[in-house]
Amino acid sequence: MQDVIIIGAGPCGLSAAIECNRRGLSTHIIEKHHIVRSIYLYPTYMQFFSTAELLEIGDIPFATPNDKPFRHEALSYYRKVASHYQLNITSYEEAFSIERHDNGLFTVHTRDRSGQELCHEARQVVIATGYFDHPNYIGIPGEDLPKVTHYFREAHPYTGTKVTVIGGSNSAVDAAMELIRVGAEVTMVYRGETISDNIKPWVRPIFEGLIQKGNIHLHLNAKVTEIRMDSVVVTTNDGQESIIDNDFVLALTGFHPDRQLLASSGVLLDGDMEKPIFNPETMESSVPGLYVAGVIASGSNANEVFIESGRWHGRLIAEHIRPLSS
Incomplete structure (x- = not known):
């Protein structure tokens, strides 16, 4: 006892x-x-x-x-x-x-x-x-495909691939920046008007610089609505859809x-x-x-x-x- x-x-x-x-x-x-x-x-x-x-x-x-x-x-x-x-x-x-x-x-x-x-x-x-x-699942078609993960460990396996990062928190920003360093093509999709206000202050200016240079393609006021074998469907808050070529998805949704x-x-x-x-x-x-x-x-x-x-x-x-x- x-x-x-x-x-x-x-x-x-x-x-x-x-x-x-x-x-x-x-x-x-x-x-x-x-x-x-x-x-x-x-x-x-x-x-x-x-x-x-x-x-x-x-x-x-x-x-x-x-x-x-x-x-x-x-x-x-x-x-x-x-x-x-x-x-x-x-x-x-x-x-x-x-x-x-x-x-x-x-x-x-x-x-x-x-x-x-x-x-x-x-x-x-x-x-x-x-x-x-217990990750927060989005509940969209294709979320159960092998190319999708809710955990990011390190960038090396994604070298030379097209990666979509879903989220706008510190974890999403850190992952995107690491992916750029190994030569991945990075697209970020976030439903908010801006990335989180809680981004580490020493990281934010570097991240924003990568966006301005076009190294990271950031879609705000948008969400991934479908994940396919070779692409993702991104829908803006006003209903416009775009199809983005994709190899892997990091759903960093908490x-x-x-x-x-x-x-x-x-x-x-x-x-x-x-x-x-x-x-x-x-x-x-x-x-x-x-x-x-x-x-x-x-x-x-x-x-x-x-x-x-x-x-x-x-x-x-x-x-x-x-x-x-x-």
């Missing part, structure tokens, strides 16, 4: 375990992939928008020679934090249901890589799952948290956003003893919570379960 089972080994789940351990609570982190899976799925050469200090957990300094850390530095940092605190982590085991008993205790039902079903008992449960396994585990556990969800109902001072959900941490607390709007803010959720949870002064 553990005091706390934490589902998800991202930065927010790791932070929650550290804060609980500091208060003398036993913890077990259950992760269906490996630690910080979401960061692993970031583009290979991605640089964070935040400074290293804003990504720190457990009072462990994040040392980097860069103003903004890169993906590989973050992977190394969180591995070291988990090792430093000797966190009890079970990887490649998926929690598929949470059962709360009349006595207030919980049983977490899981399935390991071999398909064997297991049960884990705990006094409290924290759901700290991420969102990168991701959303999976709320199935929350809902099946009895957690109430609020409105169309399906945001879990919880106490923001303690992160406790509508189910007593069941907490949320990290991006899962944002419902379908994954941009509402980042590592910078979600890393503090664990401290609120741990303090509610067992105050540090007690």
